Amino acid sequence: MARWCYRHRLVVLLLWLGALFGLGAASSAAGTNYANVFSLPNTDSTTAYDLMEKAFPQRAGDTDTVVWKVDGGAAASVRDEAVRSRIEPALEEIGRMKGVGEVTDPYAAQGAAQISRDGRIAYAQITFTEQANAIPKELIEDVVDTAQAAERDGLQVELGGQAIARTQEPPQGTAEAVGVLAAAVVLFLAFGSLFAMLLPIVVAIAGVGTGLIGTMLLSHVTDVPEVAPLLGSLIGLGVGIDYALFIVTRHRRGILRGMKPEESAVTALNTSGRAVLFAGGTVCIALAGMLVMNMRFLDGVVVATSLTVVLSVLAAITLLPALLGLLGMRVLSRRQRRRLTAAGPEPEEASGLAARWSAYVQRRPRRLVALAVVVMAVLAIPVLSLRLGATDQGNHQESTTTRQAYDLLAEGFGPGVNGPLQVVVEGDAPVGLVDGIRSTEGVAQVAAVPPANGVTVIQVVPTTSPQSEQTDRLIDRLRDDVIPKSGAEAHVGGVTAVFKDFASVTGDRLPYFVGTIIALGFLLLMVAFRSLVVPLTAALMNLIAAAASFGVLVAIFQWGWGTELIGVGKEGPITSFLPVIMLSLLFGLSMDYQVFLVSRMHEEWVHTKDNARAVRVGLAETSRVINSAALIMICVFSAFVLSGDMEGAMAGIGLAAAVALDAFILRTALVPAAMHLLGKSNWWLPDWMEKRLPHLAVEPKEEATAPAAEEEPAGAGRASVVHGYVRTADGEPVDGAAVTLLTKGGRQVDRVASLADGSYIVSVPAPGTYLLATTAPSYGSRAGQVVVTDGPLVHDVELAEGEVDAAPRGGGVN
Secondary structure (H helix, E strand, C coil), X not given: CHHHHHHCHHHHHHHHHHHHHHHHXXXXXXXXXXXXXXXXXXXXXXXXXXXXXHHCCCCCCCEEEEEEEECCCCCCCCCCHHXXXXXXXXXXXXHCCCCEEEEECCCCCCCHHHECCCCCEEEEEEEXXXXXXXXXXXXXXXXXXXXXXXXXXXXXXXXXCHHHHHHHCCCCCHHHHHHHHHHHHHHHHHHCCHHHHHHHHHHHHHHHHHHHHHHHHHCCCCCCCCCHHHHHHHHHHHHHHHHHHHHHHHHHHHHHCCCCHHHHHHHHHHHHHHHHHHHHHHHHHHHHHHHHHCCHHHHHHHHHHHHHHHHXXXXXXXXXXXXXXXXXXXXXXXXXXXXXXXXXXXXXXXXXXXXXXXXXXXXXXXXXXXXXXXXXXXHHHHHHHCCEECCCHHHCCCCCHHHHHHHHHHHHHCHHHHCCEEEEEECCCCHHHHHHHHCCCCEEEEEEEEEECCEEEEEEEECCCCCCHHHHHHHHHHHHHHHHHHCCCEEEECHHHHHHHHHHHHHHHHHHHHHHHHHHHHHHHHHHHCCCHHHHHHHHHHHHHHHHHHHHHHHHHHCCCCCCCCCCCCCCCEECCHHHHHHHHHHHHHHHHHHHHHHHHHHHHHHHCCHHHHHHHHHHXXXXXXXXXXXHHHHHHHHHHHHCCHHHHHHHHHHHHHHHHHHHHHHHHHHHHHHHHHHHHHHCCCHHHHHHCCCCCCCCCCCCCCCCHHHCCCCCCCCEEEEEEEEECCCCECCCCEEEEECCCCCEEEEEECCCCCEEEEEECCCEEEEEEEECCCCCEEEEEEEECCXXXXXXXXXXXXXXXXXCCCCEEC
């Protein structure tokens, strides 16, 4: 398929453009129909919500609030004629606007409860005819402008509510644009080429664009919450850019090592492309684990994010090879093209900082394991105080009108007015129930609404804020003590009760969810890498990363360490459904890095059966691209602080922290150090399991070029390797020594350069006798025969300064 896409690149491009414009036209015509279904089946708050819909079907629209306060002298009051003459005309004008259903103001006959006891603060409620996301933004802006036009010196007017909050959102796409721009800078620094930089971004935009448009269309046939497209674009941009980065990196490396562009692209898709398919599958499986939670709200999130990931993978394996075909050699920078023409292909080895770090990890595994565990444990400490709940407009920045309206209501009427509870009763409410609620600790006000359609609603205002633990305890008292004692069949509802139920259900089902995604990830890695220890290590690392990232999340958003600084407002509890979404994304992304890292190690292990070398070479050759990919994801995720959505900001910061810890501490230090300590047991799998497990090639080894048939050594058979170390007479490693393997007829079979620790490995096409020549600047050269049998050959080379010797040193069959 990769070759077909490469050769028919214009057809592929036209198909993708047609899909984008076609879906875009369909979504423009159909619009969106997002449904914020926060209810949970079989919970008390859901039952209360259903009864309230039965009682008041006409109150389907969003209700927002206009709050005003007078700041004059002690005698100043909102009842003063000077205040009323400014506020009442504004409210009347708002009430006449098309799309506004009702305005209840404190100056009406029954509005006394909407004026504070000291007379300095009052509020009016505006009920729209539609829910917040369906109200035209122009109407909301007109309401805000009309209300705030009544302000004067000594009279403050603020507005709150879901619809009003929409006027404070940054322009749509701001977070995505900032994330893409930051990713472009990282890609340019990594590639040094404008065209190579653009490839992952174009591929990611194509995948995310089609995914988001598809999500819009799906919102008409299934419940998709409004936050789902935001999460879809967040994860889609991250994985889309990363997946394209892995393939483009492999393609560029192939060209630099002498392959033709078409063959390099096909090889990159057949190797890294397979790993991308596998990694995308693991992300989708982790996302599908959310279905175990049996929350209707999360089903739409699974649909949106999985669709975006699938289309991002599809773009990487179809659109990307087509773009590679258009660019040809221009995927390299001009400097790289000139160097390739002048000096020829590069040797097949990893060098530089990555190789030196890999060698250091091998020398100091215990120290690194201890240091990494301590760092992750310290970061995980805050998770012990994790509290799930709901964010509201009290968490907005202090400069916003929604936050100031929230604070004014709390100042004038008590903090509980921002999150009233509804006790819903079928039929008439018993007198004992109302009296019992009124005398309950933590209740500030109680008002029973006259029965409607056979349902009575008792409005309960707590003394504490919606996010307070005391409010949670009040809900428990009402449900467990007050209502049962009254003998009534009643249910406690309201936004605060809904999110409390969400937190409770999440806590109960989270272990099953985590167990499911860990088990599925374990099975996939076991099949891919033929090992029990590797997937166990991955599962443990995922749990460590989750604990540390949630610790960072708690410290920032719950403890308030820097919330105002990064522009996300006031601290509060962690949104109750966020752990499920974050864990799904985190486990999927962590599995990606584990696949890309361990697949290279596994390839080396299969060829050499040398665990130390496998871990060292795997880390040296993948750490740079993993770290670049992680840096891109961190930029993309962090940019979602600008989304204007608290849940989006939490998810962005949490995932950015998780990716940073996973890539720079776990996969770069802790995982390889632990694998060095575990030795050959990393690759242990019982024989009976080996025979029964299906075979799944994640990233097959590129086929080595064999010598001409007439030059093949006698006894030609299975391919193998020669590996070892190049050292001086004092035992110091020689970095950059050229190691060449030749047939007896003088044909070059393989040529590499030694790594920072002096290690090298050359491929052998078949058992037999070969000539191994080693040279290095400032040192002499050595050459000698090596005899390779059925297994890898360990052959160390010692170089002396200024000496030429044809006799080999050391060696032996492993």
